Amino acid sequence: MLGLAAVMVPVPQFPTSHAGTIRVGAVQGNGPAAYVDEHEPGAVPESQLAASAPLEDEQVDIVLWPEGGVDSDPLADEATAHALDDAAARYDAPILLNAAAADGHLVYNTSFLWTSNGPTAAHAKRHPVPFGEYVPDRWFYGALVPSPVDLLEREYAAGVDTPAIEVDGVEVGLAICFDVAFDDVIHEGAHSGARVLMFQTNNADFRDTDENLQQLAFARMRAIETGRSVVNLSTTGTSRYSPRTAPRWPH
Template structure:
């Protein structure tokens, strides 16, 4: 028996240089697996620095580069998928780190589940940029990889998966050119731009033969952004409204609901003789159903008469006419509640309801998950005041959803209002980041937006998304009046909606079609017939 016919080993083969090698391949070395895994986690977390409080908006255009460099160098597609998942875990946990006091260990479970959405994106980076791709393939990556990232953002924007918090495009809330892009294609178009620039930078750093193509792609991004800034249609200016925001501050413990209401009354009275058109209170500013407590309704009506303006409060209470607890925007005039009421439709997972409570109810024992599910409203509401002002209210979490503000504007809202409360996360990055979402919603729709909170940050943005006046920080208990310019007409995004998302879907569909045609044109491999052994063998 020849020496190479040993148990468990295949016959040796000759290399081209004549030396022999056994047919059994050795496992790939794993010495770098753990450092790469840690690097993927950290690289995925880097984009958190682009959001407030750090607010390094410019870093967004290179924040994905370390992660993408790691993915393109993955030895196998399976490894790229793993590092895509690990980077996604790092991203989710970092962007939602302020939830840790409420969710505790469940934030890791959440990150592990949502991180799976980046698994195919990791493979896509390796397929398009790994090795030495052709110039057309590298150039295609500038369109395909942003489209793939956008599909991840779209999937996790579903309310049940946490909603559209931490969309990469929202990091550009204070950049005028980016806000102009948002008016064309929403925050989705801004995300496409940011990821396209990151992809171009990776090509510049790693593919010398494709650098000219990458420079052309980056130049095209700059030209398109500049054209949007210069020529995108602007909403026509209308009159100015004087909007007052009342922020009572932090009240905790027994009796905090009544203390908060009393402080709201005190601050509202200071607005007398300020000629305001509307007074806005924050989320959960009233803890009693106004139908069941006519005395509380009478107190707020007295405020309306005192300041000669309607008061938009937010009631967080059990309804007397329907079962369950609702969070509702209620308009109160000099004669009491007007009947204009909006019940919150999209609820915060675990904060206001527990998804699949029978299965995940244990979350209430390890964190501050909702002990009882809040009830949902059924439709958006545009209110109308005697002075002609038409506010469209949203409640807290809902200001993160581009489609909700767009729907209100198409229904005739002239002013968007978000009533919010982030006091649970008072000392985190959450209040500041939440307030900036209103800038995107204003720019997308061409309507000013008021973000009114209980404990800060309260802020106001004009129809172009630019901030008006000074915000009320988390250290303030105050009332402030803002001169808010109104606008007419619809932005391209308000008119045409999520066309940037459909464009990204079309790009990915073209990629799949091209790969399908390529695989059909590839010749079938020839079948090798094993040679019969001779008697001497």
């Protein structure tokens, strides 16, 4: 599923004035993105690339992919990096993508702003989900219930960088998955000068539940709370664009 949105880039009230637009190509690939899905390596980004193909004939400022849209570390996998370079060149726009990426011995849930010349900015998820993205006190819970604990092989570390990137002079606030529920992430992005918010999530593990609608409700409230336009994008389920006009953000 492909979405195109001309997003208002607002300025603080009061009063407000028009400050231009940013054109976002938001792509929901609907691939096998769940943690438990069986698939060939590369199947997830292939689904994103296939869904993004119409953007080659569009004029966009940024291509937005969901959390987990790339299933290998693009910093470590040369073939993945080349494929992303080529895709960004075809869209004539950077891709805001997400993947598990290593930094030394630590692994982060990381969003990259990827251009035809590779990544130019990154943000790592601030609040990994316990028992979903890491197991706290794994030694203890592993002794109690080893089978389910052993199923979760990943151990994401918590990011510390600012949840914002700059796209062609426009500051974009970020939140990865349920970081949308944490005030510190949203407030820091807004205080850093973000004029639009882009939320990436992967709801594939929550099929047949209302989790994606709950998360969408958070995103809508963040649009109201901050006065920023929001693009909330998932691998599956419900993705949405919420336009808002920005009030003055309190200091």
